[in-house]
Amino acid sequence: MASILPGLRRAARPLSRDLFICHQCRKQSIPLGRLKLPVKADLSRTIRFNSSAAAFPESNTIKNSPLTSLSKTISNAEKEKAIPKKGYFPETSSNTVAYWLLGSAASVFGIVVFGGLTRLTESGLSITEWRPVTGSLPPLSSADWDSEFAKYRASPEFKLLNAHMTLEEFKKIYYMEWTHRLWGRFVGLSFVIPAIYFVARRKVASHMSLRLLGISGLIAFQGALGWYMVKSGLKDDLFAPGSHPRVSQYRLTAHLGAAFVCYSAMLWNGLAILRQNAALSHPSRALVQLEHLSGKHLSFFRKSVAGLAILVFTTAMSGGLVAGLDAGLIYNEFPRMGTGFHPPASELFDPFYSRKEDRSDLWWRNMLENPSMVQLDHRALAMTTFTAILGLWAYTRFNKRVKSAMPNNARKGMLGVVHLLMFQVALGISTLIYLVPTPLAAAHQAGSLALLTGVLVLGNRVWIPKRTLRLVQQRVKQAAAVHPPVMRPMGAQAFKADLNALKKHGPPKPLRSTRS
Incomplete structure (x- = not known):
């Protein structure tokens, strides 16, 4: 050993x-x-x-060992999980889609105003057939014009109102209605074809593609509803005998309401895309803004703006009933209606409009079919809208907490709504006093849609879209993971506190190693 x-x-x-x-x-x-x-x-x-x-590449045994293969498999699986799988639709829609939606909304705004002119000039019943394809061209020969004029002479409007109308006068009202219908075809084609293109080119998010499909269906329904409205004025059995030939006020209001809904959908979604893309371009700043909007001081204001949109829309629909019944031609003074602020009760609830023996439909038929009651309802809704908008503006102006929490763009939007309201009230009173002249009546109808536009723009500025908030939070988290926050120098108070602690307790003792 x-x-x-x-x-x-x-x-x-x-x-x-x-x-x-x-x-x-x-x-x-x-x-x-x-x-x-x-x-x-x-x-x-x-x-x-x-x-x-294992660092020797020459060792085939180590390279092909089961442990090495298992580690590679786990590593590849983790990499696949880290890379998000991309679907067919992009995460956000392109700004081009937003501008196209806003342009389509402007086209719908124009056709609403032109449709009011068509109604005021009594041109809507000049074309007695609905031909979506072949009707795109006007009559091109004298024989075609004679044929169209013969069809119009068979209508109740010609027999009761325009029995002395000539062919040249007929051409004027025919071109008004033909232009209105052609514009409607343009609205449909200029929306459906680009929508298919944007979806095929993957420029639209998945949820926005469903909305585009819904708007396309609404446009088609609007065209069918327009003909359904015109059809009500071409038959004698659809209105009271001996009365003024006109379309049904119910169908006219439904046609107008569908146009307002279609316009609102285009406008809202276009503004939503622009706002979302702007927020995602600066996610940190957008997150601060969205969190500020979600504060308790602005909660009541956001809900009130949504209520204003519903109130303005309802007031505009009551105006459609007034137009359908020509109720603006009676009681042409303001604020009084005859000897008082409202007509007599016997006139407001006239048994003439009831169709049941027990009179169970007396109140609602008078509200929808009695011109006096319909005008009173429209006045009441208009004054309610006027008071609500001014009250909300005063709330944001004189409440110190709400005023300090209001963003600058929301404050401007609220002021813009007040200006549109004043303009619309002035147009409404002028239209009533001057017996519904065509320029003022068309401007009043355009003003109702403009007021709704102002409320929707204001709502878009203060509303908190959940999807945008979620995407912004994800972008902020991703940015924080890639670029962790840098420690900034401490403030003066923190520095003084550490200095006092150093004087009182002395420098910190170094940690002793536990290793022997």
Whole structure:
């Protein structure tokens, strides 16, 4: 035993130098090929005793080991999970789609105003057939004009109102209605064809593609509803005998309401896309703005704006009933209606409009079919809208907490709504006093849609879209993960506090190592 120990002592130093790699070399990732190994060192023994033997590319056994394959499989799976799978639809819609929606909304705004002119000039019943394709062209020959005029002469409107109308006068009202219908076809084609293109080119998000489909269906329904409205004025049995030939006020209001809904959908979605893309371009700033809007001081204001939109829409629909019944031609003074602020109760609830023996439909038929009651309802809704908008403006102006929390663009939007309201009230009173002249009546109808536009723009500025908020939060988290926040220098108060603690307790003691 004593003879073996000296030999082991002599071999211990070369063994540790030849068969092991120091920790410092492994830490610096020095390739083994650059290490100077003694000639006597056996490579197989070195791999056997070396813990970093996997670094040798020549070792097929280590490269193809089950543990190495399992680690690669797990690594690839984690990489696949980290990369989000992209679907067919993009995450957000393009700004081009937003501008196209706003342009389509402007076209619908124009056709609403032109439709009012068509009604005021009594041109809507000049075309007695609905031909969506072949009706795109006007009569091109004298025979075609004679045929169209013959069809109009068979209508109740010609027999009761326009029995002395000439062919040249007929052409004027015919071109008014033809232009109105042609404009409607243009609205449909200019919306459906670009919508298909944007979806095919993947410029529209998935939820927005469904909305575009809904608006396309609404446009088609609007065209069918327009003909259904015109049809009500071409038959004697659809209105009272001996009365003025006109379309049904119910169908006219439904046609007008569908146009308002279609316009609102285009406008709202166009503004929503622009707002979302602007927020995602600066997610940190947008997150602060959205969190500020979600504060309790603006909660009542946001809900009130939504209520205003419903109130303005309802008032406009009551105006459609007034137009359908020509109720603006009676009681042409304001604010009084005859000898008082409202007509007599016997006139407001006239049994003439009831169609049941038990008079159970007396109140609602008078509200929808009695011109006096319909005008009173429209006045009441208009004054309610006027009071509500001014009250909300005063709330944001004189409530200090709400005023300080109101964003600048929301404050301007609220003021713009007040200006549109004043303009619309002036148009309404002037239209009533001057016995519904065509320019003022058309401007009053356009003013109702303009007022609804102002309320929708204001709502878009203060509303909190959940999807946009979620996308903004995701972008902020991703940015924080890629670029972690940098520690900023402490403030003056924190510096003084640390300085006082240093004077009182002295410098902190260094931590002792637990390693022996």
